[in-house]
Amino acid sequence: MEQRIVAKPLTSQAFAPFGDVIEVEGSPDRLINAGLCGRFHDRARLDFGDGRAGISVFDAQARAWPLRVDLVERHPEGSQAFMPISGARMIVVVARDESGKPMDYQAFVSQPGQVVNLLRGTWHGVLAPLGERGQFAVLDRIGEGANLEEYMLDPPLWVEPGDGA
Template identity: 60%
Template sequence: MHMIDIESLDAATFAPFGDVIEAAGAPDMQINDGFCERFHDRARFDFGPDGRAGLSIFRAQPRTLPYRFALLERHPLGSQAFIPMVLAPFLVLVAPDNGGVPGTPRAFLSAPGQAINLLRGTWHGVLTPLAAPGLFAVIDRIGTGPNLEEYVLPTPYTVRQA
């Protein structure tokens, strides 16, 4: 079994896999008569030429650390955003592509108020909330064609708190 330590989720470190969606830094503009700050265009959504954006609600069972996993998946036809509907951290598991199979996985821990958008084709683990109710809004591709590839790692990984 392989062990991986959890990393903090930040935009620069996560950029090869996708976007960290959060109200960080200075807002891009003030709207609503000055009562609202807009953090504009924070994710690289990609639904391909024949797809469209869809909004779904996922409710996932919370997991505990250390967390053992062997299944990774990716969506070759579109990006996928996970927006928690509660202020609780969740675990984000991703891996670079290594010739059509996942490379060495990495684990990130979100901060309350952070969401993610996974780029098209990014290998990732299943939705992994660490607290109930595990409720997420998910924006992803709706369209024809096979948009799910799964891969079972030959040796499981265990994620541990660093």
């Protein structure tokens, strides 16, 4: 049976079970550079098994509403942060794990200036910049061994825009 979900705005509180929303919000934790720069300190739960942290650049094709999701994936050996270089918003589809299978899908829409850090082992859809091609710096685990599990959805999941999305 076809499943549809509605995307909601990306907020730190709603996204917390799946990862972190990194953004400039409120007052900085401290001022640096002779008071000319605010530091918002330690905003993501980075977590890597063996290997090391690395930064790659992804160039992803634009996606549109409704978003068809037929594949989700997870990375059991490390967290994964998506940092928009081009300013593109993105649709972020996540799910909780139940005995090795994704369940209870949720979708969020980022705003310019928001970075998403997915916790280690979080089921998520593929990178989906909304309405325009997007380039992203991606901070994730670099190392030997398998760090990708994929799960095909049949029938696919459809994500529709909600209020504020």
